[in-house]
Amino acid sequence: MFLTLAEWQAVRLTLLVAIVAVLASLPLAVALGWLLAKRNFPGKFLVDTIINLPLVLPPVVTGYLLLVTFGRQGYIGSFLERAFDVRYVFDWKGAALASAVVAFPLFVRPIRLAFSAIDDRLVQAARTLGARPLDAFWSILLPLARPGILSGSLLAFARSMGEFGATIMIAGNIPGETRTMSLLIYTQLDTPGGMEQSVRLVVASIVIAAVALAAGELLERYGRRRLQGPEFQKAAA
Amino acid sequence: MSVLRFDCRFTYPAGFHLNFTFAAEGGVTALVGPSGSGKTTVLHLIAGLLTPQAGTISLRCKVLFDSKQCVNLRPEQRGVGYVFQDYQLFPHLNVEQNLRYGQRRTRKTGVDFDKIVSILELADFLRRPPHSLSGGQKQRVAVGRALLRSPQLLLLDEPLSALDPSLRAAVADHLVKAIEEFHIPTLLVSHDRESIDWLAHTTISLNQTNSGA
Numbered sequence: 001m002f003l004t005l006a007e008w009q010a011v012r013l014t015l016l017v018a019i020v021a022v023l024a025s026l027p028l029a030v031a032l033g034w035l036l037a038k039r040n041f042p043g044k045f046l047v048d049t050i051i052n053l054p055l056v057l058p059p060v061v062t063g064y065l066l067l068v069t070f071g072r073q074g075y076i077g078s079f080l081e082r083a084f085d086v087r088y089v090f091d092w093k094g095a096a097l098a099s100a101v102v103a104f105p106l107f108v109r110p111i112r113l114a115f116s117a118i119d120d121r122l123v124q125a126a127r128t129l130g131a132r133p134l135d136a137f138w139s140i141l142l143p144l145a146r147p148g149i150l151s152g153s154l155l156a157f158a159r160s161m162g163e164f165g166a167t168i169m170i171a172g173n174i175p176g177e178t179r180t181m182s183l184l185i186y187t188q189l190d191t192p193g194g195m196e197q198s199v200r201l202v203v204a205s206i207v208i209a210a211v212a213l214a215a216g217e218l219l220e221r222y223g224r225r226r227l228q229g230p231e232f233q234k235a236a237a
Numbered sequence: 238m239s240v241l242r243f244d245c246r247f248t249y250p251a252g253f254h255l256n257f258t259f260a261a262e263g264g265v266t267a268l269v270g271p272s273g274s275g276k277t278t279v280l281h282l283i284a285g286l287l288t289p290q291a292g293t294i295s296l297r298c299k300v301l302f303d304s305k306q307c308v309n310l311r312p313e314q315r316g317v318g319y320v321f322q323d324y325q326l327f328p329h330l331n332v333e334q335n336l337r338y339g340q341r342r343t344r345k346t347g348v349d350f351d352k353i354v355s356i357l358e359l360a361d362f363l364r365r366p367p368h369s370l371s372g373g374q375k376q377r378v379a380v381g382r383a384l385l386r387s388p389q390l391l392l393l394d395e396p397l398s399a400l401d402p403s404l405r406a407a408v409a410d411h412l413v414k415a416i417e418e419f420h421i422p423t424l425l426v427s428h429d430r431e432s433i434d435w436l437a438h439t440t441i442s443l444n445q446t447n448s449g450a
Contacts, residue, residue, distance in 0.1 A: 119325070121321060121323075121325050122325055122327060124284075124286050124312070124319075124321075124325070125319065125321060125325040125327075126327075126338070127285075127286070127311070127312035127313050128284050128285075128286070128312050128313070128315075128317060128318065128319040128339075128383075129313075129318075129338050129339030129342060129382065129383070129386055130313045130339050130342030130343050130386055131313060131338075131342060132311075132313055135342070139338075140327060143329045144328070144329055
């Protein structure tokens with residue numbers, strides 16, 4: 001199955017957008033996952049609600065809010081353009097931003113669950129062995145939460161791959177610039193004979209998503225086996 | 238002069254109070270009392286894992302906690318080794334990495350790695366992950382890990398109670414050897430008479446001084 005040049009561009013752009021979206025939001029997802037799992041603070045409910053909002057909001061509404069905030073007239077968008085010459089509207093970075101925001105709830109949730117599952121006494125043990133709080137986080141919490149971080153990254157990656165509504169609102173549908181696979185499939189379907197054309201991209205989407213999920217599952221199993229041993233795996237099965 | 242002086246008041250979230258005063262000398266001191274009397278809480282207060290409402294805790298000449306002088310050293314600053322009842326070995330590290338965790342975070346060199354491995358007979362499973370160890374082996378690793386930080390005081394929480402009766406005597410023997418070799422003052426809590434007889438030189442009862450709710 002051979003893809004056309006436009007389709008290859010869409011595949012490359014989709015992968016770039018999804019990878020950048022995941023990598024850019026990873027530190028914040030880990031920090032918020034830890035915060036929600038291990039700390040109680042005023043306004044926790046509000047933070048939790050805001051994080052999960054993109055899950056229930058129509059993606060077009062999320063896109064509209066991003067456009068208002070990160071557009072050339074928006075508070076953050078105008079500042080970023082003036083200060084750093086960074087532009088989100090009609091740019092692939094806007095697609096990455098939209099993907100990151102829409103996928104964020106799916107990113108944070110497994111990380112939060114992973115941190116919640118870690119026994120606090122392991123950190124206490126590390127502290128009595130001389131680890132400062134940040135050291136204990138890096139040396140104990142983060143490695144133990146790795147399966148959840150991986151799981152969240154893959155979910156966010158898969159969600160980013162399929163992002164459409166928020167992306168078209170902020171980044172538009174510019175061939176070679178912001179036209180991701182979803183947008184190209186949509187565009188192809190709007191042209192004569194598009195149904196047949198789009199089959200190639202549909203299959204490519206399924207293959208990429210399946211490979212990503214399978215790789216994630218294997219890595220996650222490997223990670224869990226290392227932490228808990230084969231006996232646990234048998235018991236869990 | 239006492240190695241450890243403890244005089245604290247701690248209020249649990251449910252409203253119960255623990256008021257307790259004692260002084261421990263060198264050697265192994267056992268803190269005994271029935272379940273729920275606050276034995277583990279006392280260890281947590283000494284290690285800095287809980288903060289008392291008022292009082293003082295001092296170890297040799299070092300003040301670990303003093304509510305009047307607003308001194309409250311963090312756990313990593315106290316120089317106290319803690320062996321948890323269920324060991325709390327780090328599951329992502331092998332035995333050697335567990336043992337060296339505390340050693341890498343101290344400048345003191347009082348306790349030699351090879352000596353600990355030899356006394357506690359850990360050489361055969363240094364590369365193994367904690368989940369593959371028996372209860373007795375885990376206990377020995379946990380003790381070795383705490384000792385390798387060269388603590389000024391070793392705290393043992395129910396050191397033998399999670400073990401199979403057939404293993405207790407052997408593990409107790411290892412514990413006594415390690416503690417005596419490095420002359421580290423030790424405070425253990427237990428409700429098990431047999432453990433106390435095997436390990437402790439002196440006994441303090443928590444019932445006598447705990448004022449309860």
